[in-house]
Amino acid sequence: MDVLIFLIPIAIGLGLIGLFAFMWTLKSGQYEDLEGARWRILSDDDVTPAKPEEPKS
Amino acid sequence: MIAADRDWNAFAEPKADGTVHLDLAVEGITCAACMGTIERGLCTLPSVAARVNLTTHRLALDWRPEAVEAGAIVHRLERLGYRAHPFDPGRRSAEEAAESRELLRCLGAAGFGAMNIMLLSVSVWAGNATDIDAPTRDLFHWISALIAIPIVAYSGRPFFRSAFRALRALRTNMDVPISIGIVLTLALSIVETLGSAEHAFFDSVVMLLFFLLVGRFLDHDMRRRTRSVAENMTALRVQSAMKIAPDGDVRELPLSKIDPGDLVLIRPGERVSVDGVVEEGTSGVDQSLVTGETTLVEVGIGDAVHAGTLNVGGLLRVRVTAASAGTFLDEVNRLLENAAQAKSRYMRLADRASRAYAPIVHASALLTALGWIATGHDVARSLVIAVSVLIITCPCALALAIPAVQVVASGILFKSGVLLHSGDAIERLAAVDTIVFDKTGTLTLPEPRLLDEGGADPARLAAAGRLARASRHPLGVALATATRAGAPPETAREIPGRGVEAEIDGRIERLGAPDWCGVGPERIAAALARHPGASLVAHDDGRSEPVLFAFAQGLRSDAAAVVAGLSARGYAVEILSGDRQSAVAEVAAALGVATFAAGLTPAGKIARLEELKRQGRTVMMVGDGLNDAPALAAAHVSLSPVTAVHLSQAAADAVFLGDRLAPVVSALTVARRARRAMVENLWLSVVYNLVAVPVAVAGLVTPLIAALAMSGSSVLVTLNALRLRLSAPRREPAAGGETWTS
Numbered sequence: 001m002d003v004l005i006f007l008i009p010i011a012i013g014l015g016l017i018g019l020f021a022f023m024w025t026l027k028s029g030q031y032e033d034l035e036g037a038r039w040r041i042l043s044d045d046d047v048t049p050a051k052p053e054e055p056k057s
Numbered sequence: 058m059i060a061a062d063r064d065w066n067a068f069a070e071p072k073a074d075g076t077v078h079l080d081l082a083v084e085g086i087t088c089a090a091c092m093g094t095i096e097r098g099l100c101t102l103p104s105v106a107a108r109v110n111l112t113t114h115r116l117a118l119d120w121r122p123e124a125v126e127a128g129a130i131v132h133r134l135e136r137l138g139y140r141a142h143p144f145d146p147g148r149r150s151a152e153e154a155a156e157s158r159e160l161l162r163c164l165g166a167a168g169f170g171a172m173n174i175m176l177l178s179v180s181v182w183a184g185n186a187t188d189i190d191a192p193t194r195d196l197f198h199w200i201s202a203l204i205a206i207p208i209v210a211y212s213g214r215p216f217f218r219s220a221f222r223a224l225r226a227l228r229t230n231m232d233v234p235i236s237i238g239i240v241l242t243l244a245l246s247i248v249e250t251l252g253s254a255e256h257a258f259f260d261s262v263v264m265l266l267f268f269l270l271v272g273r274f275l276d277h278d279m280r281r282r283t284r285s286v287a288e289n290m291t292a293l294r295v296q297s298a299m300k301i302a303p304d305g306d307v308r309e310l311p312l313s314k315i316d317p318g319d320l321v322l323i324r325p326g327e328r329v330s331v332d333g334v335v336e337e338g339t340s341g342v343d344q345s346l347v348t349g350e351t352t353l354v355e356v357g358i359g360d361a362v363h364a365g366t367l368n369v370g371g372l373l374r375v376r377v378t379a380a381s382a383g384t385f386l387d388e389v390n391r392l393l394e395n396a397a398q399a400k401s402r403y404m405r406l407a408d409r410a411s412r413a414y415a416p417i418v419h420a421s422a423l424l425t426a427l428g429w430i431a432t433g434h435d436v437a438r439s440l441v442i443a444v445s446v447l448i449i450t451c452p453c454a455l456a457l458a459i460p461a462v463q464v465v466a467s468g469i470l471f472k473s474g475v476l477l478h479s480g481d482a483i484e485r486l487a488a489v490d491t492i493v494f495d496k497t498g499t500l501t502l503p504e505p506r507l508l509d510e511g512g513a514d515p516a517r518l519a520a521a522g523r524l525a526r527a528s529r530h531p532l533g534v535a536l537a538t539a540t541r542a543g544a545p546p547e548t549a550r551e552i553p554g555r556g557v558e559a560e561i562d563g564r565i566e567r568l569g570a571p572d573w574c575g576v577g578p579e580r581i582a583a584a585l586a587r588h589p590g591a592s593l594v595a596h597d598d599g600r601s602e603p604v605l606f607a608f609a610q611g612l613r614s615d616a617a618a619v620v621a622g623l624s625a626r627g628y629a630v631e632i633l634s635g636d637r638q639s640a641v642a643e644v645a646a647a648l649g650v651a652t653f654a655a656g657l658t659p660a661g662k663i664a665r666l667e668e669l670k671r672q673g674r675t676v677m678m679v680g681d682g683l684n685d686a687p688a689l690a691a692a693h694v695s696l697s698p699v700t701a702v703h704l705s706q707a708a709a710d711a712v713f714l715g716d717r718l719a720p721v722v723s724a725l726t727v728a729r730r731a732r733r734a735m736v737e738n739l740w741l742s743v744v745y746n747l748v749a750v751p752v753a754v755a756g757l758v759t760p761l762i763a764a765l766a767m768s769g770s771s772v773l774v775t776l777n778a779l780r781l782r783l784s785a786p787r788r789e790p791a792a793g794g795e796t797w798t799s
Contacts, residue, residue: 019168033113
């Protein structure tokens with residue numbers, strides 16, 4: 001049963017990764033527009049064109 | 058043209074990093090292609106970042122004010138073919154968004170906890186059946202505790218907060234037994250773990266939280282979605298006013314930036330957006346949205362005008378006043394307050410259930426403990442069994458029974474064009490037996506309709522329609538729509554208070570006030586005798602006899618069918634209107650409604666509702682005017698069309714979209730079926746408890762049984778709620794305004 005010492009932390013760690021990933025998607029507003037997201041994936045230019053004049057701070 | 062003189066910069070909010078942000082409600086977004094067109098089109102402007110939200114039909118814009126003007130962005134948007142409306146994301150929706158994110162965070166955490174604890178619990182259950190040794194089981198329980206304690210503290214907050222608020226106000230709600238159950242179960246499990254017992258209930262606690270949060274989030278999300286549609290609809294209407302600065306400069310500003318004492322300009326054909334006193338100009342004002350009366354009221358210097366009325370005649374300069382004592386608005390507000398207070402006495406089905414539920418469950422847990430102690434068992438063991446009664450009855454199914462139905466039912470209603478403001482409106486709708494309609498703007502369409510073409514031939518109609526295109530006057534708009542006219546003549550210009558004039562082939566063509574177009578008083582009188590209460594517009598083409606068009610507010614296309622259908626299904630239908638007796642009688646006759654009252658004041662409408670209530674009727678009020686607002690609040694439940702004034706929409710329990718009355722019927726039908734499902738669900742929970750409680754009292758509940766029972770009953774009530782969908786009415790063919798419902 002020694003293997004439990006590794007397996008349980010791994011299981012919980014994986015769960016935590018999932019939880020933090022969810023929190024991150026939530027925080028970055030990825031659930032704000034589910035309708036739009038399902039179409040954006042189909043468009044080629046889903047990356048908004050870079051704006052040269054705007055130095056992002 | 059309108060956009061050019063609107064001060065869009067005033068609507069934008071500056072941000073800390075030097076950029077500004079603007080939220081717009083955009084008309085005409087129908088599909089994913091629009092999203093790409095708008096974003097690509099706007100991103101070519103310097104420094105502009107645009108993002109369309111296809112769910113809410115809103116556009117979020119960020120740009121650097123020194124690089125580009127707000128007006129230029131909106132102008133580009135219009136060239137792309139989309140009309141934008143400034144949108145004031147109120148404090149309320151910001152709070153709701155934050156609340157929704159909090160629920161999701163709690164849900165995420167509870168989901169993580171439930172999965173991991175279940176992983177450990179299943180091992181323990183399997184081990185208990187075979188050969189797990191006590192130290193391993195303790196280790197598993199301790200790890201479960203370490204996960205469960207922070208998760209409950211974090212994810213349980215929405216319930217603890219609400220329970221605490223209720224207790225502080227000396228009330229109880231569903232969250233009180235939920236919180237007690239959660240805390241006791243957690244405490245019991247920790248005690249059991251300390252004593253290295255065979256069973257701990259960490260999985261039950263966290264799973265319970267997870268299920269409850271799912272229900273709460275869905276409920277919350279549904280309401281947020283309907284609200285965002287309603288907000289878009291509001292944005293389409295006046296939320297701004299033309300402020301005249303002391304130096305004579307006129308700028309269009311959002312209403313939040315207009316203060317009492319400001320001078321505003323109201324052009325003919327515009328809806329008045331403020332309450333005030335006329336300082337300059339005379340005009341006819343259509344007050345149908347405010348008082349229900351369809352005849353124009355003449356206003357001059359010193360007269361009061363109300364927000365929501367339509368300026369039909371000339372240019373007005375109005376000094377803004379706050380609502381002051383003695384005015385019509387003040388009276389409406391006072392009545393509204395009284396009515397709202399009376400209404401808050403209604404007790405929701407869920408609260409009634411929890412009021413019956415909590416004492417029974419808590420008493421039976423107590424009796425269980427006492428019973429086991431009395432029969433000579435040790436105290437610790439007796440308490441464990443008593444708490445297991447609480448766990449097994451923990452109102453998972455009961456707490457889901459009603460929200461699950463509400464979510465499904467409001468989703469169905471949303472699709473048929475009814476936006477609910479409050480979740481309990483469904484229960485109240487189901488109890489209705491009497492329906493009271495307002496006439497103006499509810500049974501009739503709020504916009505005027507062409508009644509009589511005055512014998513004009515098609516060519517003449519088309520010419521008049523083209524001229525009408527140049528006008529922003531409501532009658533002009535109605536004529537242009539009715540004739541499906543093409544582009545206006547280039548020379549057309551609008552003359553305030555008169556009409557539209559254009560020079561075509563050397564002739565002066567006019568469309569507007571009959572006397573201005575050279576129609577004699579006898580002809581006007583004759584036309585009015587034919588169509589009492591109609592508004593007249595004349596067309597003079599400069600070579601032949603002028604033509605007179607008559608307009609009046611027409612009935613909604615399905616009004617007669619809806620009223621007949623409602624009567625056939627046993628609802629009593631009445632009309633209460635602020636309009637003239639003759640106009641109301643005409644509509645009542647057309648619809649076959651026997652009971653009606655005309656010329657009512659807001660207080661008069663309430664008096665009639667009270668009378669009906671005394672007769673034991675449960676009344677639904679359907680109305681749109683400012684004068685209906687108190688009655689809407691006083692009725693058992695109320696609906697208003699989306700064209701209603703803001704105050705009425707806020708007072709109503711639900712808003713319906715489109716030009717048809719059919720949503721009123723679907724609201725009633727869906728509500729009745731939903732109410733039945735709610736009662737079924739409550740009975741399912743009762744039956745479940747009748748089976749489960751004896752098992753728990755007998756001390757036979759293990760964590761495995763608790764987990765199975767809890768999820769089983771929750772799934773059962775949810776499935777029963779989903780059954781509503783199977784028999785949901787097919788979506789009505791598109792009516793006006795439905796592009797917003799996606």
